[in-house]
Amino acid sequence: MRTGAAAGHAGYYHTAGCFGSDQELLDLAVPFLMGGAAAGEPSVVVLDGRNAELVRAALPAGAAVTFLPGGAVYERPASAIRSYRGLLAGHLAAGASQIRIFGELTSVAQGVTWDWWARYESAINHAYDEFPLWSICAYDTRTTPPAALADVLRTHPRTMLPDGRCLPNAGFTDPRLYLGERRAPAPDPVQSGEPAADLVDPSLSAARRVIRAADRGHLAPVEVDDLVVAVSEAVANAQRHGVGPVRLRVWSGIDRLVVTVTDTGDGPQNPFAGLLPAGDGADGGLGLWIAHQSCNHVALYRHADGFTIRLTAGNPHH
Template identity: 40%
Template sequence: MHRTNTDRPGSGGPVPATGGRSPGYRHDALVYDDVDTLTAVAAPWLLEGLAAGDAALVAAGPATTGPLREAVGHDPRVLVVERHALYRARTPTAITAFRRFADEHAAPGHRLRVVGETDYGTTAADWREWQAYEAVINTALRPWPLWGLCVFDAALPAPILASVRKTHPRLVTADGRSANPDFLDPATYLRSLPVPVEPLESTPPALADDDIGDYTGLRRRVRAWLDTVDGPDDVLEDFLLAVDEMTSNAVRHGTLPAGLRLWTAPGRVVATVRDSGSGLDDPFAGYGPAHGADLSHGGMGLWLARQLCDHVAIRRDADGVSVRLTTTWS
């Protein structure tokens, strides 16, 4: 795979000036037992920010948004975004959206305060994607004038609540804001996250080439195979582009031999692209283009794949590096 140490999430967009222009990112967590507890903490925090010149945004579920809007007196300065527009999109898209909101709404020297309620989804792969996101944004949003108050229902599954404590530098309760002793360095945390097992990988693939010699011919075979899959054309086209990007990276920048395997099941396609090298050792790889805002330099393959597929899993072992791409539809 393409070896890069510059595919950092902090790249890929205009970086606000530091110093007076940008106060920089804060990332807090509030675990609440009921909505009354949440609003008692979050509403005064939003109003305090508005009084100080900060902007305000709520990206939460309806059970949270309604009471919170009421608690701030339906103040029109509080922007409200349906959370699935952010948290059920792919993770790089959510990062880009928050950067854009900050650029558009934070006045010079002030922040955009965000009450955010991440939707972790229902599968192990979903959980991992958004657990990783909560770690990544500590770096991805660092230069942006944002202050995130991430709110979590105490009834969420225990593994998610455990990840909350590892990914947020500060915790907020009714008694105030304090340093989180369980917070882990984001890179350390990302490397500790296990990759969920994909049962299809233990079955015979629908298409396989374990020593790619004819890259152009393989691409035609992949397209022909996808033409037989019963799925939405636009979704399958995105998947084809992601497979093409990862296969191209493996052949052109990785260590040969490189290979590709494909599987399908009702409502799902999976691809694993492998090379024999030892690259892709950066846990932030693919959360931004490798060379920042100047896309003319390339380095966008993994970043595109993360936006085109529902799940992207990178694994390294004694045999090399693999990237698993998964796309689903209903």
Template identity: 40%
Template sequence: MHAPPDQLGPATFRHDLVLHSSAEELAAVAVPFLRAGLEAGEAAVITTSEPSATMLRDALGDEHVHVLPQHEVYQARTPAAITAFRRLAERVTGRGHARLRVVGETDFGKTPRDWLEWQRYEAVLNEAMRSWPTWGLCAYDVESLPAELVDCGLRTHTHLVSADGRRPNPDYTEPADYLRALPLPDEPLEATDPLLRVDDVRDFAGLRHAVGGRLAQLDGPQDALEDLHLAVDEMSANAVRHGGPPVRLRLWASADRVVCTISDGGVGMDDPFAGYGPAHGDDLSHGGMGLWLARQLCDHVDVIDGPDGLTVRLTTLLR
């Protein structure tokens, strides 16, 4: 059991939420938040959509406030976004700042399937950034976000901030519990005949060639298909190395996506944070990179821990 963030000392992650319905409402909270950080010797970063980013920057009028374009953070996949914030915190503290303050606005994407990856991210951030000297103020526009995503904000941020001050969030849910409760999306392709079906993987090199052959027949971005191939390799190797037999693979494709499931008959893995960073930290020589790489190589990664073993579902969009 982890202590609440406020009990961990000043050099630890804080994850606050401001609900607003206009750029002016956001500025009324975010400007004092960033200004207080600057006055305390902290670094200040804004990564919101326009016109909020410009309004906040102009209101502060301080050359030490850095505006990081929203698309640079949130068009990357979720592990890359986490790594970006860790590296930014590392860089600013290395320059003598006590802490990094960020006003951020998560870009959840256009579809519920896209939303899920960033809903997971908001919960994972509490664990992934726990020991990093960063204070995040996440901005949720209640006029434009669906109710499901506003609820995500209320479940994943420890404190609420308004013009009246900062207070504990009564709706905050422990990240692991929130992640486990998120629904697993159905994949209609799984009800169709697969392009490739292997019921007991024994020849890993042969499997690699078979997958590559099927992917080479598809009409889609070559880079995306190569990334998927690498992710399939990593997940198949993980299943053989860490799971129990039999290891099974299914590959499907449609005009807009490719889906691959890799299953094993092992004891499973009850770790909802797995794959959002290397399993052994920055020392990659110890391995533990498979799921982390897959989350960066594919558009969607679902880890399904069932009674008969573990299944990893990889999805790459072709359009």
């Protein structure tokens, strides 16, 4: 039986928790976690640094609450989904009637890579809906950019307030609509210069070759290898499922490689492509899933000229 605000709800009860002070953070976290512990529900905290210590110190000694490092869980959106689905499946198999998670994205995720984390927040409404999960996704209004906060209200069906009330978000947008919108990512400064390579309808071997040639030795070999695989998949996807011509461009910075693959089609029809596990041959599924596992930032966007996937290896935070 489900408890708390999620009582009577089937599937994922996805809530945002916006706070503007340390006390408001604790007012959100402590009753939520202790309510879960009292009901015998697995209760998990996914925070880093000072906020993790604040919550840990506010809980009674021996409270049945598990702490996980946010930086490890929230490394990449697709990896976070894979990790959480494994965690949730384990608790469900053990007989949990509800699982509670109180988490917070790292502050760096709210910067130039926010676009794929906003996609994550939207996609998990679907990705976790087979589990009896109630989560509070915490956002500090003192540090979260206004544009990100606007996305938070669009990707979470409801908001938990520090006073204990849970209110519906009027601006919540169905994930299939939200993920299908034209949302250009923040431009990477290296793209303002001339690309190191600019190919039209490249072979896969040529695509792999120009990626390795563009590396100046600043990146770890494994990062270059992962990017080569991701670019190969992106080019193959564009050639198989897109509309030609396919254009590959590569930019080299001192701490990253940025690659775009553009075709004149509309992109994958599956709005969750890349974020959810694939492998059944669905349009754009497996290649995008591989790219989301192997790159440090993946941006997908539709524009007047077609569809582009942008892949970044190295430091994506400019």
